[in-house]
Amino acid sequence: MIESITFESTEQRIFQLFTENIALLNEGAGTLLRNDREEAMKAFQRMGIPSRKVENYKYTDLTKLFALENYNRAFRSTSFDFDMQEVFTCDVPEFDTHILFHVNGWYFDQNRTDQFPEGTIIKSMKSAWLENSELIEKYYGKIADSTTDPLVALNSAFAQDGVFIYIPDHVVIEKPIQIINLLRSEEDLYVTQRNLVVLGNNSQTKLMFCDHTLAIHSFVANYLTEVQLGEDAVADIYGIQNQHNGTAYLNGIFVRQERNSQLITNTISLHGGITRNHLQVDLQGEHANASLYGLSLTDKDQHSDIFTSIIHGQPGCHSNQIFKNVLDDNSTGAFTGRIHVMPGAKKTEAYQRNNSVLMTKAAKMNTKPQLVIDNDDVKCSHGATVGQVNEEALFYLQTRGINEKEARLMLMFAFAHEVLANIGVEPLRQSIDRLVNKRLRGEVSRCHDCKLTEGRSLEVPRL
Amino acid sequence: MLIIKDLHANVEGKEILRGINLTINAGEVHAIMGPNGSGKSTLANVLAGNTNYEVTKGEVTFFGKNLLEMSADVRAKEGLFLSFQYPVEIPGVSMINFLKTAVNESRKYHQLKELSAGDFLKVMREKKEMVQIDSQLTNRSVNEGFSGGEKKKNEIFQMAMLEPKLAILDETDSGLDIDALRIVANGVNLLKRPENATIVVTHYQRLLDYIVPDFVHVLYKGQIVKSAGKELVLELEEKGYDWIKKELGE
Numbered sequence: 001m002i003e004s005i006t007f008e009s010t011e012q013r014i015f016q017l018f019t020e021n022i023a024l025l026n027e028g029a030g031t032l033l034r035n036d037r038e039e040a041m042k043a044f045q046r047m048g049i050p051s052r053k054v055e056n057y058k059y060t061d062l063t064k065l066f067a068l069e070n071y072n073r074a075f076r077s078t079s080f081d082f083d084m085q086e087v088f089t090c091d092v093p094e095f096d097t098h099i100l101f102h103v104n105g106w107y108f109d110q111n112r113t114d115q116f117p118e119g120t121i122i123k124s125m126k127s128a129w130l131e132n133s134e135l136i137e138k139y140y141g142k143i144a145d146s147t148t149d150p151l152v153a154l155n156s157a158f159a160q161d162g163v164f165i166y167i168p169d170h171v172v173i174e175k176p177i178q179i180i181n182l183l184r185s186e187e188d189l190y191v192t193q194r195n196l197v198v199l200g201n202n203s204q205t206k207l208m209f210c211d212h213t214l215a216i217h218s219f220v221a222n223y224l225t226e227v228q229l230g231e232d233a234v235a236d237i238y239g240i241q242n243q244h245n246g247t248a249y250l251n252g253i254f255v256r257q258e259r260n261s262q263l264i265t266n267t268i269s270l271h272g273g274i275t276r277n278h279l280q281v282d283l284q285g286e287h288a289n290a291s292l293y294g295l296s297l298t299d300k301d302q303h304s305d306i307f308t309s310i311i312h313g314q315p316g317c318h319s320n321q322i323f324k325n326v327l328d329d330n331s332t333g334a335f336t337g338r339i340h341v342m343p344g345a346k347k348t349e350a351y352q353r354n355n356s357v358l359m360t361k362a363a364k365m366n367t368k369p370q371l372v373i374d375n376d377d378v379k380c381s382h383g384a385t386v387g388q389v390n391e392e393a394l395f396y397l398q399t400r401g402i403n404e405k406e407a408r409l410m411l412m413f414a415f416a417h418e419v420l421a422n423i424g425v426e427p428l429r430q431s432i433d434r435l436v437n438k439r440l441r442g443e444v445s446r447c448h449d450c451k452l453t454e455g456r457s458l459e460v461p462r463l
Numbered sequence: 464m465l466i467i468k469d470l471h472a473n474v475e476g477k478e479i480l481r482g483i484n485l486t487i488n489a490g491e492v493h494a495i496m497g498p499n500g501s502g503k504s505t506l507a508n509v510l511a512g513n514t515n516y517e518v519t520k521g522e523v524t525f526f527g528k529n530l531l532e533m534s535a536d537v538r539a540k541e542g543l544f545l546s547f548q549y550p551v552e553i554p555g556v557s558m559i560n561f562l563k564t565a566v567n568e569s570r571k572y573h574q575l576k577e578l579s580a581g582d583f584l585k586v587m588r589e590k591k592e593m594v595q596i597d598s599q600l601t602n603r604s605v606n607e608g609f610s611g612g613e614k615k616k617n618e619i620f621q622m623a624m625l626e627p628k629l630a631i632l633d634e635t636d637s638g639l640d641i642d643a644l645r646i647v648a649n650g651v652n653l654l655k656r657p658e659n660a661t662i663v664v665t666h667y668q669r670l671l672d673y674i675v676p677d678f679v680h681v682l683y684k685g686q687i688v689k690s691a692g693k694e695l696v697l698e699l700e701e702k703g704y705d706w707i708k709k710e711l712g713e
Binding site for chain 2: 390392393395396397398399400401402403404406407410411413414415416417418
């Protein structure tokens with residue numbers, strides 16, 4: 001018998017979901033995860049869904065989103081009876097990667113992981129919780145703090161699966177690891193995905209997250225990836241989001257860096273309804289280096305929010321951030337860039353820049369640098385511009401016979417290019433260049449390089 | 464080719480051009496000289512289609528067509544070229560992509576087949592040699608980080624690529640040392656054809672030692688107050704613009 005229940009609050013509804021499904025959530029989960037989940041739920045109940053009055057969530061109205069969603073939850077993995085890697089191929093030319101799939105937050109059970117160097121562990125979080133408890137215990141929930149951030153707490157409370165990547169000391173994974181996150185459902189769906197990436201000392205890898213929707217239904221995706229970089233480790237993390245307008249994408253990447261480690265992140269938001277990328281980098285070892293780049297292209301009623309937090313905890317660390325937004329139609333964007341230089345973190349260098357171009361009068365951008373500097377031996381800078389296309393450059397191009405529309409596109413593309421130029425994998429950079437170009441022309445609403453074999457049930461809707 | 468009749472134009476509400484009359488025929492080189500603030504650059508910009516300048520009166524025809532009705536890109540495609548006094552730096556737009564787009568847009572306009580990548584590069588190589596531009600410059604973003612001389616050479620290189628019927632050189636000599644000046648002038652002379660025309664807008668006579676004009680006009684307070692042959696350049700050099708002012712009774 002189905003009863004219709006009205007809840008006093010969204011938080012209460014979520015808590016009820018949690019308690020009613022606790023057996024499902026804990027199916028096959030170890031004690032560690034069970035305990036962590038309970039603690040996270042308590043923290044979530046204490047904090048609640050953040051309203052716009054909460055400083056860190058000022059520019060994205062999550063109370064509205066969560067009040068409206070009452071979607072089905074993907075408490076169990078979706079099973080497929082065919083080889084995903086035959087069905088879904090990423091046709092970026094000469095782009096040779098190790099591909100790992102997730103469907104609705106669940107690690108795809110036929111992912112191939114046999115070509116990695118010895119000692120490397122790549123598996124589902126679900127199995128890692130049971131089989132690699134020592135590593136998990138050391139890092140899981142230690143980089144992203146459930147007690148201070150409500151979305152982290154919410155992710156931890158409902159975490160069931162994702163990918164676990166462990167790269168031992170001195171191991172270099174040459175080919176990028178491409179993690180393709182697919183959302184596919186026959187009804188509106190709320191998805192949780194939790195990943196943990198641990199790089200040992202002096203190890204290297206490149207990770208690329210591709211986020212897609214393969215159904216017309218609405219989705220809320222609450223993803224969280226914790227990354228540990230050992231001493232001298234090098235990681236490039238690319239994120240390419242290409243989802244439909246009915247998707248709310250709440251993504252967190254939380255990184256902890258040891259001495260001399262190097263991080264590059266590149267967050268490319270091509271398409272999505274409500275997007276919030278939360279990037280936190282904790283520079284915990286001397287001379288660690290973090291470069292964060294991002295490009296958001298929005299139109300219609302889309303919203304894209306970038307929230308970065310760089311914590312300079314040790315001396316001699318270097319961080320650089322360049323984020324750019326191109327906003328068309330009624331779309332809105334936000335950038336909050338926090339840099340915290342701790343006492344004792346001498347010789348810190350921290351730079352930050354956010355440049356936005358508004359294509360229409362209705363588009364809106366909020367940009368807010370937040371520098372907290374508890375130390376006087378530092379070099380810090382921040383800059384933000386919100387403007388229109390450079391009219392002088394536009395006229396110059398026109399006097400060479402290039403029509404206004406084409407000239408504007410060239411300038412927009414040039415604006416975006418500064419971010420794209422930092423993509424270190426050449427075929428990937430070229431492919432993203434092409435995608436951005438098409439996106440700016442309004443020709444594409446999804447990644448054309450990803451092809452699905454026809455006749456299968458996995459159909460990409462045309463939106 | 465170009466007929467300007469009683470052209471008046473404003474910038475930010477202030478009248479700068481106050482009745483210009485000028486006719487330019489194929490094969491001619493015209494120099495427009497005059498003291499600072501006389502309206503030389505305004506005239507160049509108005510002809511090129513800069514919408515910051517408002518034409519309030521007069522007409523301009525280019526090969527019989529109403530030039531003032533055309534957008535800047537159409538004017539370019541019809542064969543008008545402006546070499547900028549201050550060429551704009553455009554980071555992120557590569558020289559090659561920019562020129563290829565410009566050349567092919569024009570070809571499409573004239574219903575010609577677009578150049579293939581190979582043909583385009585071949586043409587570019589030839590023109591680069593002709594105007595003696597450093598081959599590395601075309602691998603960079605448009606004007607980005609170019610020296611003053613490189614920017615001006617780049618203007619002439621673009622002119623060589625686009626093969627205009629009428630080229631307007633706005634203070635092309637400013638900021639050039641004597642060697643760069645010679646190279647730029649040489650490029651202009653090499654591009655000269657019996658069916659083309661050139662307007663050299665300049666403050667000084669220096670450039671006109673290299674690009675010899677058929678006609679010289681003095682622009683003062685938004686009007687052409689004196690027109691003569693090339694001998695006027697020497698006279699101006701000797702007597703200065705005050706001589707003109709005196710003649711006008713000022």
